[in-house]
Amino acid sequence: MADFLTVLSEYDIAGAYWVNIKLTFFAGIFALVLGTILAMFRISPVPSLNFAGSTYVNILRNTPLTIIIVFGIAVLWPVLKVEFSDVFAVNFFWLGVLGLTVYHAAFFCEALRSGVNTVPAGQAEAARAIGLPFLDSARLVILPQAFRGAIAPLGNVVIALIKNTTVVAAGSVAEISILMREMVENESNYVYLIFLTVAVGFVIIVVPVGLLATYLSKRLAVSR
Amino acid sequence: MSAQSVLFDALGPRGKRTATIINIVGAALLVLSVVFLLIKLKDAGQLAGNLWSSALSANAWTNYYLPGLQNTLISALYAVVLALLFGLLFGVGRLSSNRAIRWFCGLVVEFFRAVPVLIMMVAAAAIGYLIGLDRTIVPLVAVVVALTLYNGSVIAELVRSGVHGLPKGQREAGLAVGMTRAQSIRSIELPQALIAMLPSLVSQFVVILKDSALGQLILYSELLRSARLLGSGAPFPILQTLFVAALIFIALNFLLGWIAQKLAKRLGSRTSGRTNARAPGGGAIQIGAASAAPGGVPGDDTP
Numbered sequence: 463m464a465d466f467l468t469v470l471s472e473y474d475i476a477g478a479y480w481v482n483i484k485l486t487f488f489a490g491i492f493a494l495v496l497g498t499i500l501a502m503f504r505i506s507p508v509p510s511l512n513f514a515g516s517t518y519v520n521i522l523r524n525t526p527l528t529i530i531i532v533f534g535i536a537v538l539w540p541v542l543k544v545e546f547s548d549v550f551a552v553n554f555f556w557l558g559v560l561g562l563t564v565y566h567a568a569f570f571c572e573a574l575r576s577g578v579n580t581v582p583a584g585q586a587e588a589a590r591a592i593g594l595p596f597l598d599s600a601r602l603v604i605l606p607q608a609f610r611g612a613i614a615p616l617g618n619v620v621i622a623l624i625k626n627t628t629v630v631a632a633g634s635v636a637e638i639s640i641l642m643r644e645m646v647e648n649e650s651n652y653v654y655l656i657f658l659t660v661a662v663g664f665v666i667i668v669v670p671v672g673l674l675a676t677y678l679s680k681r682l683a684v685s686r
Numbered sequence: 687m688s689a690q691s692v693l694f695d696a697l698g699p700r701g702k703r704t705a706t707i708i709n710i711v712g713a714a715l716l717v718l719s720v721v722f723l724l725i726k727l728k729d730a731g732q733l734a735g736n737l738w739s740s741a742l743s744a745n746a747w748t749n750y751y752l753p754g755l756q757n758t759l760i761s762a763l764y765a766v767v768l769a770l771l772f773g774l775l776f777g778v779g780r781l782s783s784n785r786a787i788r789w790f791c792g793l794v795v796e797f798f799r800a801v802p803v804l805i806m807m808v809a810a811a812a813i814g815y816l817i818g819l820d821r822t823i824v825p826l827v828a829v830v831v832a833l834t835l836y837n838g839s840v841i842a843e844l845v846r847s848g849v850h851g852l853p854k855g856q857r858e859a860g861l862a863v864g865m866t867r868a869q870s871i872r873s874i875e876l877p878q879a880l881i882a883m884l885p886s887l888v889s890q891f892v893v894i895l896k897d898s899a900l901g902q903l904i905l906y907s908e909l910l911r912s913a914r915l916l917g918s919g920a921p922f923p924i925l926q927t928l929f930v931a932a933l934i935f936i937a938l939n940f941l942l943g944w945i946a947q948k949l950a951k952r953l954g955s956r957t958s959g960r961t962n963a964r965a966p967g968g969g970a971i972q973i974g975a976a977s978a979a980p981g982g983v984p985g986d987d988t989p
Binding site: 505506507508509510511513514520521524525526527528529532533536537541542543578579581582583585586590596600604625626628629631632638639642643646647650651653654656657660661664665668669672 | 692693694695697701705708709710712713716726727730732796797800801802803804805806808809812813815816892895896897898899900902903910914917924925928931932935936939940943
């Protein structure tokens with residue numbers, strides 16, 4: 463066991479996890495913004511925007527994330543000359559963020575939309591009946607309830623995003639799964655312990671997020 | 687539609703006019719962005735005929751896509767069957783009246799739901815090589831093991847939430863006619879729960895199919911890897927081959943999503959549980975399906 467600890471200390475595990483956390487942070491924010499726009503498209507009573515939103519969502523969420531990431535590093539950068547930086551590592555990082563963003567935006571959109579769907583039609587009818595115009599009924603009645611209903615699915619998307627940051631290994635971003643691969647190749651005797659260490663790291667990151675989402679969604683639940 | 691009716695009342699004449707204007711502007715922007723994209727692709731020389739013909743040639747199909755697709759489907763099918771078994775076993779285990787069994791199954795399920803599939807795949811491959819498995823089958827085994835552990839755990843959650851989602855009268859009726867709790871689970875609740883979860887289950891297959899593409903990272907020769915291989919030879923049609931591979935995945939997943947929806951409609955009368963497939967249209971709110979919170983909120987979709 464002491465041997466294993468010295469092996470561990472030779473690798474920058476915390477640094478690799480930090481990359482995953484940064485990926486989660488940036489991709490999460492961008493995907494939430496894009497997902498919100500898509501959700502507005504899908505909810506609006508405008509056919510062309512509906513079409514754009516639902517086409518995007520249906521295509522992106524049926525595409526493997528791995529293909530999207532590979533597309534970034536094998537097509538966007540070398541073929542279509544999309545470049546974020548001269549430094550390879552930085553460029554790959556942002557290509558990874560881009561891939562994670564376009565993929566998870568579809569799921570953020572669906573999470574938000576399912577939140578809106580939890581609001582019964584009677585709420586909107588009541589808001590109109592007491593004379594609230596569109597913006598007021600959206601702001602005061604519908605969206606607050608919709609947001610509360612969306613917490614649980616949003617939590618799920620964030621958890622999925624955290625786990626999916628490992629997929630950017632396909633885009634040569636030096637994060638935890640690449641470090642882990644290096645470790646199991648060099649120290650194959652310790653495969654089980656290395657796996658447990660990395661896995662427990664994810665449990666430590668993911669479980670609190672899950673607990674928080676469950677707690678919030680219960681606490682803020684609209685009683686009906 | 688339901689979303690529309692909540693936020694937006696039936697439009698009046700003014701609203702209709704505004705919606706029409708936005709509609710036309712939106713459609714124009716949509717067309718413009720497609721045109722812009724095509725121009726960009728043309729400028730980059732990506733619409734050239736030889737690139738597309740080499741990505742779509744008979745050779746490409748028989749030597750790259752089809753063998754790759756075959757491997758993808760093989761790994762996905764093994765994973766579907768094994769994940770079902772795993773899910774049933776641990777899902778029922780979590781309903782057990784024995785506290786130790788319940789705890790153990792809960793621990794296993796929550797653990798594998800929290801760990802990324804890729805991490806499990808890398809570990810499974812390394813362990814496969816370590817214990818001296820035939821080197822040629824290690825990638826397949828690793829893909830199947832990782833997909834099984836993760837998706838099996840998600841299915842276990844589906845089984846559990848399916849049983850919990852039944853009206854409690856079902857269980858009470860079982861107990862009232864003198865069944866034990868275990869008997870009522872086995873012969874009353876589980877059959878209905880399984881029917882109710884079928885649509886979600888099919889949606890989960892989309893997740894399995896998509897995640898099987900991770901196999902390329904441990905050198906399993908699946909569809910994405912063959913497409914990449916084909917694209918990295920002259921005349922380097924990598925954009926085109928990835929496009930074809932993505933289309934194949936999307937078509938298969940759409941098919942699965944469509945089946946899930948049909949099932950949800952047809953099975954409604956055969957169970958007292960709820961059959962709504964998790965995601966409307968196109969299925970699979972994949973990502974970590976119920977990757978919800980431990981003890982998460984049932985009935986929501988999402989990755």
